[in-house]
Amino acid sequence: MDQEIVCLRQILKTALRHQWLNALPDLSEPYRKNGMISHRAWFSRDEYRRLYEASGRRARKPKSSRWRWWGEQLHDLIVFMSNTGLRPDEARRLQYCDVTKAFDESTQETILEIEVRGKRGYGPCKSTQNVVPVFERLKKRNKPKPDDFIFPKYHHEMFNRILEEEGLKLDREGRPRTLYSLRHTYICFRLTEGADINMLAKNCRTSVEMIEKYYAAHLKDVLDASAINVRNKKPPKKEVAEIRQGELETMRRTWRIG
Template identity: 55%
Template sequence: MGQLKQERTFADAAKQFVREYVPLTNGERNPRYVKDHEARLDNHLLPYFGAIGLSALTAGKVQEYRVMRLQPHPVTGKVPTRSTLHHETVTLRQVMKTALLHGWLSHLPDFSAPYRASGKVSYRAWFSPEEYKRLYTYTRGRVTAVHGESYQHAVEQLHDYILFMANTGLRPDEANRLEYRDVTIEEDAGSGERILLIEVRGKRGVGYCRSTTGAVHPFERLVKRNTPKPTDLVFPQDHKKQFNRVLADCELKFDHEGNRRSA
């Protein structure tokens, strides 16, 4: 009699998933997004599921994993957030779909979390028009106040960063990846005003953003100040610490509901 074929394990499927994911998405996924999948596999999923045969990876086994992950860390006492567990489940599902496509699995288990209550409705902290004006008026004043100081450049960059972000609606991660060649100044056909046309590179690929006219002058100042190459980053520095200090100085760190503001 012929020897029975050994069942594939979760580790086999994970290896195949990592091998195929980048070429099959044809570069449409941001490299950071791919690295996040690999980090979840290496740090959590493979240590727990790696040696398990694919047919034994049932909904019950997934639930045991969730229970294990929600135990407080022995040193820090922390537990993963709901969002973190969701992302780990997404990676787990992607690996199992790879196994299904290769015929190593007959069906996908149920990955939904039992006993799940409705998600908490929350909103990001925002600025009213008056608060936004207070913020940029303060940073504009700082630019004048620090003229000639060694940190003048950083203060000027932050001021233009705030105006640029508010007038484009970009997320910080999108702005951090932005290169000068991704931004074009053009005339808006409807209003006749000058605006920015921006190629936005996010985790789902490339999209396009049309700014308000208020983003044009800050961008022109960035170009004049930095004399960049086309491939240079528009915002190469991390403004987080300086931005937080400014929020504190303006008493704008928290909104009316007590939510912490950020870029």
């Protein structure tokens, strides 16, 4: 029904542009229900470890020597995306000249500073320290020019094959996992580690509302039990009895004065 209403609305808008209609009819529901929020498919810690180990085995021991480069590139792509939060199209457009290795004063770690080009235009991104050796490995393997693409080939077929072999293609809700799930994994991992949601949204070139709606809503580790389960401290019974006795004495004196 939703798809047909969208199609009908487009037809009516075309008629309105051609002045076949004087006004656009209202097709909205009088009482619209709140739909269920569909959370993004991601990898838990254990699932990501299985994926990491499986792609590492494929890189070290490929089924054929001609697939070695593909396996090594895919393994590095998995680590790269899960430690930067890049979208697949952003990783596809990334060139070596867009990446700079830098020492971060706030964390006292060596990270990558990335100029990202994607569907949201240009934006900065700072990686975790785990991806620095991966970037060095990519440069050593490919011996690139500054304007060469870091990941020039698509790896969807091999990635899906590894997911199917490891039983990771679908999450517990039946949602299929794709390369995009590595971005979702990065966001979820950073939230569970206590990252500031505003800084995380800027680093991922998205909004706080999107993160709260599609990511933080299903992470139990984001909830702080100490802030939720607050209890007022009750005074000992002896102190309570003394307080009540004092209140009674005050009331008696007030009645005598009156």
